[in-house]
Structures are given as structure tokens and as C-alpha cells.
Amino acid sequence: xxxxxxxxxxxxxxxxxxxxxxxxxxxxxxxxxxxxxxxxxxxxxxxxxxxxxxxxxxxxxxxxxxxxxxxxxxxxxxxxxxxxxxxxxxxxxxxxxxxxxxxxxxxxxxxxxxxxxxxxxxxxxxxxxxxxxxxxxxxxxxxxxxxxxxxxxxxxxxxxxxxxxxxxxxxxxxxxxxxxxxxxxxxxxxxxxxxxxxxxxxxxxxxxxxxxxxxxxxxxxxxxxxxxxxxxxxxxxxxxxxxxxxxxxxxxxxxxxxxxxxxxxxxxxxxxxxxxxxxxxxxxxxxxxxxxxxxxxxxxxxxxxxxxxxxxx
Amino acid sequence: xxxxxxxxxxxxxxxxxxxxxxxxxxxxxxxxxxxxxxxxxxxxxxxxxxxxxxxxxxxxxxxxxxxxxxxxxxxxxxxxxxxxxxxxxxxxxxxxxxxxxxxxxxxxxxxxxxxxxxxxxxxxxxxxxxxxxxxxxxxxxxxxxxxxxxxxxxxxxxxxxxxxxxxxxxxxxxxxxxxxxxxxxxxxxxxxxxxxxxxxxxxxxxxxxxxxxxxxxxxxxxxxxxxxxxxxxxxxxxxxxxxxxxxxxxxxxxxxxxxxxxxxxxxxxxxxxxxxxxxxxx
Numbered sequence: 001x002x003x004x005x006x007x008x009x010x011x012x013x014x015x016x017x018x019x020x021x022x023x024x025x026x027x028x029x030x031x032x033x034x035x036x037x038x039x040x041x042x043x044x045x046x047x048x049x050x051x052x053x054x055x056x057x058x059x060x061x062x063x064x065x066x067x068x069x070x071x072x073x074x075x076x077x078x079x080x081x082x083x084x085x086x087x088x089x090x091x092x093x094x095x096x097x098x099x100x101x102x103x104x105x106x107x108x109x110x111x112x113x114x115x116x117x118x119x120x121x122x123x124x125x126x127x128x129x130x131x132x133x134x135x136x137x138x139x140x141x142x143x144x145x146x147x148x149x150x151x152x153x154x155x156x157x158x159x160x161x162x163x164x165x166x167x168x169x170x171x172x173x174x175x176x177x178x179x180x181x182x183x184x185x186x187x188x189x190x191x192x193x194x195x196x197x198x199x200x201x202x203x204x205x206x207x208x209x210x211x212x213x214x215x216x217x218x219x220x221x222x223x224x225x226x227x228x229x230x231x232x233x234x235x236x237x238x239x240x241x242x243x244x245x246x247x248x249x250x251x252x253x254x255x256x257x258x259x260x261x262x263x264x265x266x267x268x269x270x271x272x273x274x275x276x277x278x279x280x281x282x283x284x285x286x287x288x289x290x291x292x293x294x295x296x297x298x299x300x301x302x303x304x305x306x307x308x309x310x311x312x313x
Numbered sequence: 314x315x316x317x318x319x320x321x322x323x324x325x326x327x328x329x330x331x332x333x334x335x336x337x338x339x340x341x342x343x344x345x346x347x348x349x350x351x352x353x354x355x356x357x358x359x360x361x362x363x364x365x366x367x368x369x370x371x372x373x374x375x376x377x378x379x380x381x382x383x384x385x386x387x388x389x390x391x392x393x394x395x396x397x398x399x400x401x402x403x404x405x406x407x408x409x410x411x412x413x414x415x416x417x418x419x420x421x422x423x424x425x426x427x428x429x430x431x432x433x434x435x436x437x438x439x440x441x442x443x444x445x446x447x448x449x450x451x452x453x454x455x456x457x458x459x460x461x462x463x464x465x466x467x468x469x470x471x472x473x474x475x476x477x478x479x480x481x482x483x484x485x486x487x488x489x490x491x492x493x494x495x496x497x498x499x500x501x502x503x504x505x506x507x508x509x510x511x512x513x514x515x516x517x518x519x520x521x522x523x524x525x526x527x528x529x530x531x532x533x534x535x536x537x538x539x540x541x542x543x544x545x546x547x548x549x550x551x552x553x554x555x556x557x558x559x560x561x562x563x564x565x566x567x568x569x570x571x572x573x574x575x576x577x578x579x580x581x582x583x584x585x586x587x588x589x590x591x592x593x594x595x
Contacts, residue, residue, distance in 0.1 A: 014495040015413065021405035022422045022469075028462060029425055032436070035443040091339025099336060108340070110587055115347050117583050119523025121553045122572050126350045128557055129357075171346045178343065202329035224431070231433025233526040234554060259435050263526055266439075267533050282439040286432065293431035297424060 032286070040280030042273055051280060057244045057261075059269075065277035067258070067284060069246050073162075074257040074288075077236065078229040080166025085173045085229075086222055090211075092174065093181030093218075098207050109179060116175035124238030127168045132159035132239055135167070140252060155250035158241065163251040165240040169232055173225035180224065184217030184303060185210055217303030223296035231289050233259040258285040351576070358573025361566045367574075371536050371547060377563055381571050383538045387453070387546030390539055391528075392518055394457035399464030400514055406465070407472025407510075412498060423473075430466035437462050438527030446531055453539075453546045455531035460524060464517040471513025475506040512586040519582040523575060525550035549575050 037044075043051060047065060054066015092112060096105045136159035147153040188210045196206045211218070241254020242264055248255045258281050269275040365380060372379025406426070410419050441459035445452070479502050487497040503510070525548070532545035534555055539546050549571050556568030 008493075010493050010495040014498065018405045018409035018413070019418070021402050022409035022418070024402055025406065025422055025425045025429055025465070025469075028465070029429060031444070032432070032440045035440055036436070039439070039443045088339045088343055091336040092343050094336045095340045099333070111347065112343060114580065114583060115343075117519065117523075117579055118347075118350060119525065119550055119575060119579070121523070121525040121550050121557075122350065122354065122576060125553055125557045125568055125572055126346075126353055130349060130353050131346075174343050202325055204329040204332040205325070207332070227431050231431075231435070233433065233435045238554065238557065259433060259526070262435055262439070263529055266442075266530050279439055279443070282436050286436045289431060289433055289436070290428070293428050296431075297427050301424075 036279060036283040036286055040276050040283050042276035043280040046273065047277075051277070052284070055246045059265075059274045063273060065273075065280075067281055069244060070256055070258045070261055070281060071284065072247075073240075073255040074230055074259070074285075077162060077165045077169055077240065077255070077257055078226055080163065080251075081169035081173055081229045082222065082226060083170075084167060085170035085225065086177060088170070089174050089177035089221075089225070090181060090218065092178035093185055094207060094211075096178070096182040097185035098203075098210065105182075109182065113175050113179055115171070116179075120172070120232060120234040121238075123168055123172060123235035127164065127235060127239040128160075131168060132164050135159060135164055144252075151249075152251050155252055157252045158254070160239045160241045160254065161252045162240065162248055162255045165236050165255075165257075166251075168235050168239055169229045172232060172235065173229050176228055177221045177225040180221035180300070181214070181218050184214040184221065184300075187217070188213045214303070216299055220296045220299035220303055223292055223299065227289050227292040227296060230292065231259060231285060233263050236260050237263045258282075258288075354569065354572045354576050357566075357569035358571075361570045362573065366567075366570060370538060371552065371567075372563060373536070374561070379563070379567070381549065381552065381567060381574065383536070384547040384549045384552045384571065385574070386539055387535065388522060388549045390546055391453055391456050391460060391548065392522060394453060394542075395460035395464060395521060396514070396518065397461075398458065399461035399517065400468060402461075403465045403468025403517070404472050404510060404514075406469040407513075408476065408498065408503075410469065410473040411476035412494075412502075426466040426469050429462075430470075433526075434459075434463055434524050435526040435530065438530030441527065441531050449543050451532050451545050452543045453532065454542050456528050456545070456548075459527040459531050460521040463521050463524065463527070467517040467520060468513050471516060472506075472510050475509025475513060476502060478509060479505040515582045516586055519579045523550050523579060525554055529554070 043065060047054065051065065051067055052071070053068050054064065055068050056062065056064045056066050057069070058064050096109055096112075100108065136157055140157045140159075140163075144153050144157065192209060192213055193206050196209045201209075236257055237260035240257065240260060242256055242260055243254035244256050244261070245254075262278055262282055262285075266275075266278050269278055365378075366382075367380060367385065368382040369378065369380035370383040371381070406422065410423055413419060437459050440462070441455045445455035445458055449455070483505065484497055484502060487501050488494065492501075528548045528551045532548065532551075534551065535545040535547045537547070553568050553571045553575070556564040556571065559565065
């Protein structure tokens with residue numbers, strides 16, 4: 001009887017220890033929310049909702065802080081990233097699940113996922129010295145010649161800027177979106193494909209059915225990619241030019257994002273309100289990514305249903 | 314077939330062929346940046362690689378020579394400290410999710426772990442700033458704390474997956490012999506999942522080794538060697554940023570060299586991990 005009780009005590013201890021560790025995730029997330037609000041309280045009190053719609057960022061003289069240009073900069077660069085990245089990622093996902101033999105597909109997925117393993121700062125380094133000069137000399141002049149009549153593609157070309165930031169973000173979200181969409185495509189039952197093929201459909205017509213079957217999972221994957229693009233810091237700050245302005249004159253012009261301004265100015269914030277405003281920028285960024293991530297996770301879990309665990313990041 | 318049917322059939326074949334070319338093209342386009350990055354990092358970093366550079370500290374402005382010795386030391390110390398917090402918490406959480414998966418709490422933990430892993434690392438840097446930097450100042454402790462939080466969800470997930478691979482029958486066999494649950498877990502189940510758990514930890518280390526945004530917020534730049542837990546240390550990834558935007562050739566060379574060192578380390582961990590498990594990086 002004594003042995004038995006000891007045995008139970010050990011089990012109980014194991015349960016408590018692991019349970020407490022597992023619950024720490026709630027404490028961490030709760031503390032993050034609390035500390036971010038506490039840190040930005042000064043700025044919240046001072047500017048209120050005006051912080052979100054203000055277009056002035058002047059730490060030197062007026063000490064007014066508004067984040068609207070940062071929010072739009074973040075949304076525009078992430079939007080460009082999705083425009084470029086999503087079609088490519090879907091293509092990669094389709095090749096991996098529908099067009100390639102299984103063994104080759106495993107190896108190729110691994111290589112694609114290596115893209116996610118490369119640190120952000122190395123993307124930035126490559127962006128400054130390889131991608132930006134390449135785009136400046138070989139792509140942007142032609143783009144301008146072709147579409148220069150619109151304000152989007154007019155103006156001087158530096159190499160860096162909004163479009164370059166969007167392109168680098170697109171590259172960074174490709175592994176996320178393509179690997180999850182491959183999982184979602186592969187989860188489509190073969191009976192669906194067989195039914196369509198038996199009606200005489202071509203490969204592409206079959207793939208279209210697979211895609212419509214997997215639609216919600218793909219939306220989840222895209223949202224997850226968006227979450228990554230919105231929070232991306234170092235690579236963006238190294239190529240976007242870091243200029244605070246309401247609207248850049250063109251896609252070749254410099255701009256700013258929420259994450260980039262934190263990286264640039266956080267260690268130089270010389271007084272409390274300045275620091276508080278930067279922490280509030282962090283809070284806004286946090287809320288954006290929180291919403292996107294929760295939505296993405298719910299959609300993916302629903303889409304994969306019993307196949308949980310596959311698309312978890 | 315009538316003419317119009319023939320035409321329709323040809324169009325379908327044409328679209329089919331076109332889309333086949335497009336999806337393969339997408340794969341090629343996606344792979345170009347990877348090979349370009351690896352090629353550039355190797356070709357621009359390798360020529361500057363020698364023993365001296367790996368052990369000398371960072372040069373001052375205008376100084377020739379110098380190296381990344383202190384950055385390598387600092388990165389290793391930061392990762393080590395982060396692991397002291399992150400590894401036990403992550404592994405224990407993973408054990409909970411795999412062994413007590415039937416609890417309602419588990420699915421909530423799993424969900425919020427996934428959500429936490431999606432937070433931008435710079436936000437976690439700010440969090441560490443508000444908790445640690447405001448009390449003891451910019452320090453390796455603050456950086457390690459931030460990195461630990463980034464590690465936890467990764468290790469939790471990989472540990473859970475590794476433990477789930479151990480068949481239920483193994484647990485049942487042990488329990489049927491009257492061995493208590495915790496002894497079954499520690500002496501039998503974990504032994505079977507050892508390799509999976511270890512690679513998960515390595516994976517988390519590879520991820521945080523490349524983090525620079527939270528390092529910038531919690532430590533800033535540091536030119537010297539390690540000089541106490543309440544002081545900053547140098548960092549490889551952050552040095553790349555500092556060196557890359559500098560106007561000095563010497564520093565830019567060091568940026569590529571740091572990138573080479575970091576990439577080699579991270580790729581090695583990933584390849585080793587892939588050989589041992591089928592776990593995904595993302």
C-alpha cells in the first residue's frame with residue numbers, strides 16, 4: 001500500500017511539473033500583453049486614438065507621435081509580398097503535391113524549407129548588396145519604361161525602397177505558404193482526383209478541383225505568411241530606406257514599417273514619451289500579428305480537421 | 314469528333330500544358346534566391362576566413378584586421394543562457410501535451426504555443442526590455458530571456474511530436490508490469506524519443522542563433538569580450554547588421570564572414586536534423 005502511494009505521488013508530481021510548464025505559455029502571453037500596454041501607457045494617454053491616425057513623427061521638436069504612415073507602410077509592403085509570393089507559393093505547393101514523384105517531393109520540400117532557416121539579417125545583407133543592385137540595374141528601368149506613366153512606377157530609382165522590401169518579404173514567406181499549402185493539397189483524398197480523372201479531365205482540371213477542395217487551408221497558409229511578413233524586421237529595415245513619410249512618391253521611394261522604426265530608433269529613444277510611443281508601435285504590431293495568427297490557426301485547424309499537427313508551425 | 318469539339322479539346326490540352334510549365338517555373342523562381350544567397354555568402358565570406366579572424370575581437374572604426382571572435386563567444390553564451398530557461402520549460406510542456414493530451418488544457422496550450430511562435434521576435438525583444446532591461450540594464454540576461462521565449466514553442470512542439478512517435482503499446486507494456494507512470498516516462502518513453510527531442514532543441518538553437526532584432530533591443534552593440542551577466546555581449550547576427558550598413562570595406566568583409574559562419578552553423582543543424590527526423594523547420 002505504501003509503495004502504491006509513493007507511486008501515485010511521483011505521478012502527481014510529474015503531472016504538476018509538466019502542467020505548470022505547459023501553462024507558462026498563458027503567463028508569458030498575458031505578461032506580454034500587460035507589459036506592452038503598461039509601457040505604452042504614457043503615449044496612449046497623451047495621444048489616445050490620435051496615435052493610430054496621426055501622420056507626424058517628430059521626436060526632436062514638437063514631440064508628436066503618430067503611426068498611420070507606419071501602419072500603411074507595413075500593410076503596403078506586406079500586400080506586395082502577398083501579390084508576388086502567393087502565386088509562386090501555390091505553384092510550388094502544387095508541384096510538390098501534384099506534379100512530383102513522392103521521393104523527389106520530400107527532398108525538394110526540404111530545400112524550400114531551408115529558405116525559412118536563413119536568418120532575417122542575412123536576407124537583409126543579400127538584399128543590400130545583391131538584390132537591390134540587381135533590381136536597380138536590370139529590372140526597375142524596364143518596369144519604369146513599361147509602366148512609368150503611372151505614379152507608382154515613376155520617380156528616381158535607388159535600388160532599395162518599397163518594392164524591394166516587398167520582394168524580399170515575398171521571398172521570405174514563400175517557404176511558409178508553400179509548405180503548408182502542400183500539406184493541405186496532399187490531404188485532399190485521392191478519390192476526389194480519381195473521380196475527376198475518370199470523367200476525362202486533364203491534369204490541370206484535376207488540380208483545379210484539388211485547389212477548390214483545399215481552399216480554406218490555403219487561406220490559412222496565406223494568413224500565416226502575412227503574419228510573418230508584417231512582423232519581419234531586419235531584412236525590411238535594411239532595404240526599405242527608413243524614411244517617415246505619409247506617402248512615398250513611388251514604389252521605388254523609401255518608406256518605413258512598424259517593425260523597422262522600432263529596430264531603428266528604440267535604442268536612441270532619449271526620453272520617456274519617445275520610448276513609450278515606440279512601445280505603442282510594438283503594441284500595434286503585436287495586435288496585428290495576434291489577430292492574423294489566431295485567425296490563421298483556426299482556419300488551418302478546421303481545414304485539416306483530424307490531420308492536426310501537420311500544418312502547425 | 315466534330316470541328317468545334319476538336320478545337321475545344323485542343324484548348325484544354327493547351328491550358329493543361331501551359332499550367333504545367335507555370336507551376337514548374339514557380340518552383341525554379343522560388344529556388345533562385347536560396348542558391349543566390351548561399352552562393353553570395355560563400356563566395357564573399359570564404360576569402361576572408363582564417364584562424365586569426367575567428368579569434369580576434371571586433372575592430373574599431375578605421376582599424377584594419379580584427380575579427381568576429383568576441384561575437385562568436387557572445388552568441389554562444391547567449392544561446393547557452395537562453396537554453397537554461399527555454400529547454401526545460403519547452404521539454405516539460407511537450408511532455409505534458411503528449412502524455413496528458415486528453416485534458417482540455419492541452420489543446421489550449423497547443424493553440425497558444427502556435428500563436429506565440431507567430432509573434433514577431435522584435436515584440437518579444439520589447440517585452441524583455443520592459444521586464445529585464447528596465448531593472449538591470451542592457452545585458453546578456455535580457456537577451457537570453459527574449460531568446461528563451463522564442464525557443465519555448467519550438468521545443469514544446471518538437472518534443473510533443475517526438476514523444477508521440479513512441480508507440481502506445483510500449484507505454485501500456487510498462488504500465489502493465491506495474492511500473493509507475495513517471496518511471497515509464499523517464500526510463501522508457503523518453504529514451505525512445507531522445508533523438509527527436511535533441512534535434513528539436515538543436516532546431517530551436519539554430520533559430521535563435523540567427524535572431525538579431527530582439528538582440529538589438531535588449532543588448533545593443535558591444536565591441537568587447539564577455540564581461541559579466543549584467544553586461545551585454547557581442548552577437549554574430551547583430552554584427553552583420555552593424556557591419557553591413559557601415560561604409561568601411563573591412564567591416565563589410567566581416568559582415569560576409571559573419572554571415573558565412575552563421576549560415577554554415579544553421580545549415581549544418583538543419584541537415585543533421587533532417588537526416589535524423591522528418592520534422593519540418595517552419
